[in-house]
Amino acid sequence: xxxxxxxxxxxxxxxxxxxxxxxxxxxxxxxxxxxxxxxxxxxxxxxxxxxxxxxxxxxxxxxxxxxxxxxxxxxxxxxxxxxxxxxxxxxxxxxxxxxxxxxxxxxxxxxxxxxxxxxxxxxxxxxxxxxxxxxxxxxxxxxxxxxxxxxxxxxxxxxxxxxxxxxxxxxxxxxxxxxxxxxxxxxxxxxxxxxxxxx
Numbered sequence: 001x002x003x004x005x006x007x008x009x010x011x012x013x014x015x016x017x018x019x020x021x022x023x024x025x026x027x028x029x030x031x032x033x034x035x036x037x038x039x040x041x042x043x044x045x046x047x048x049x050x051x052x053x054x055x056x057x058x059x060x061x062x063x064x065x066x067x068x069x070x071x072x073x074x075x076x077x078x079x080x081x082x083x084x085x086x087x088x089x090x091x092x093x094x095x096x097x098x099x100x101x102x103x104x105x106x107x108x109x110x111x112x113x114x115x116x117x118x119x120x121x122x123x124x125x126x127x128x129x130x131x132x133x134x135x136x137x138x139x140x141x142x143x144x145x146x147x148x149x150x151x152x153x154x155x156x157x158x159x160x161x162x163x164x165x166x167x168x169x170x171x172x173x174x175x176x177x178x179x180x181x182x183x184x185x186x187x188x189x190x191x192x193x194x195x196x197x198x199x
Contacts, residue, residue, distance in 0.1 A: 001051065002041045003037055003040060003041055003054070003076075003079060004037065005029075005033060005034045005037045006083055006086070008025065008029055008086055009086055009087055009090070010090065010091050012025045012026055012029075013025075014091035015089065015091055015189060018091065018093070018184070018188040018189055019173060019181075019184040019188055019189065020089070020173060020184075020189060021172060021173050023172050024169070024170075024172045024173055027168065027172065028082075028164075028168055028169055029082070029086065032082075032168055033078075033079070033082040036075045036076075036078040036079040036082065037079055039071070039075040040072070040075035040076045040079050043071050043072045043075060043076075044057065044072055044076070047072070049061070049072060049076075054076055054079060054080045054083075055080070055153055057072065057073075057076045058073065058076055058077050058080060058151065058153050058154065059153055059154065061073040061076070062077075062150070062153075062154040064154070069148065069149070069150070073149070074148065074149045075149075077149035077150065077151055077153075077154075078149040080151065080153070081130060081149060081151050081162060081164070082164070084159060084162055085162055085163075085164055087191070087194050088161055088162060088190060088191055088194055088195060089185075089189045089190060089191055090189075090190075090191035090194070093188065094190075094191055094192045094193050095192065096111065096192040096195075096196070097192060097193060097196040099196060099199065100192060100195060100196035100199060103141055103199065104133075104141060106141075107140060107141035107142070108141070108143075114133070114143070115186045115187075117143040118131055118133060118143050118161075118163070118182070118186060119131075119179065119182040119183060119186060121143050121144065121145040122145065122163050122165045122178065122182045123165075123178055123179045123182060124145065125145040125146075125147070125165050126147075127147065127148075128147070128148050128165070128166040128167070129145060129146050129147045129148055129150070129165055129166070130145065130146050130150075130151065130162050130163065130164055130165060131143070131144075131145050131162070131163045131165060131182070132144045132145065132146065132151070132152055132157075132159055132160075132161065132162050132163075133159075133160045133161040133162075133195070134152045134157040134158060134159055134160060135157060135158040135160055135198075135199065136157050137155075137156045137157065141160070142157075144157075158198060159198070160195050160198045160199065161190065161195045161198075163182060163185050163186075165178060165181075165182070169181070
């Protein structure tokens with residue numbers, strides 16, 4: 001069964017007042033995300049991966065020793081990453097639930113320190129990639145960054161929050177100011193209730 005592009009969980013202009021324009025969502029969701037869906041479906045057709053879940057394809061095609069990942073991994077992983085990304089944001093600024101705030105404070109010392117580390121990871125990712133808050137295999141919370149489409153599933157981790165730092169995710173609204181985009185993401189766009197639900 002072919003994968004489909006999920007609808008955005010809000011209108012294209014729902015985040016405009018919070019720093020992510022309708023134009024960005026039209027390009028990012030309707031074109032970039034759709035391309036990962038379409039290319040992924042073409043690449044898995046007739047292969048052993050055709051009827052597998054996104055998660056099984058990602059973990060099954062990731063090669064930790066490869067300099068560059070293969071086409072199936074790249075497209076399916078980016079499909080999954082974006083499915084999560086849209087849900088991790090929302091138009092109504094949410095307060096961080098107490099359970100999540102406690103876990104973050106225990107792991108990083110404070111919410112501000114977590115945000116600082118997360119923003120630094122995203123800004124410091126050379127080229128395309130993602131910044132993540134993950135629940136590691138030992139249950140601890142960590143900030144990580146990954147190149148291109150690589151995600152926490154590849155390392156047995158649970159993705160709690162991810163921020164796309166490919167240029168297409170911010171260039172319309174922030175031009176080359178990736179740190180400003182990350183700051184806006186953390187302080188205006190994150191749906192903290194969704195993040196907490198992933199704990």
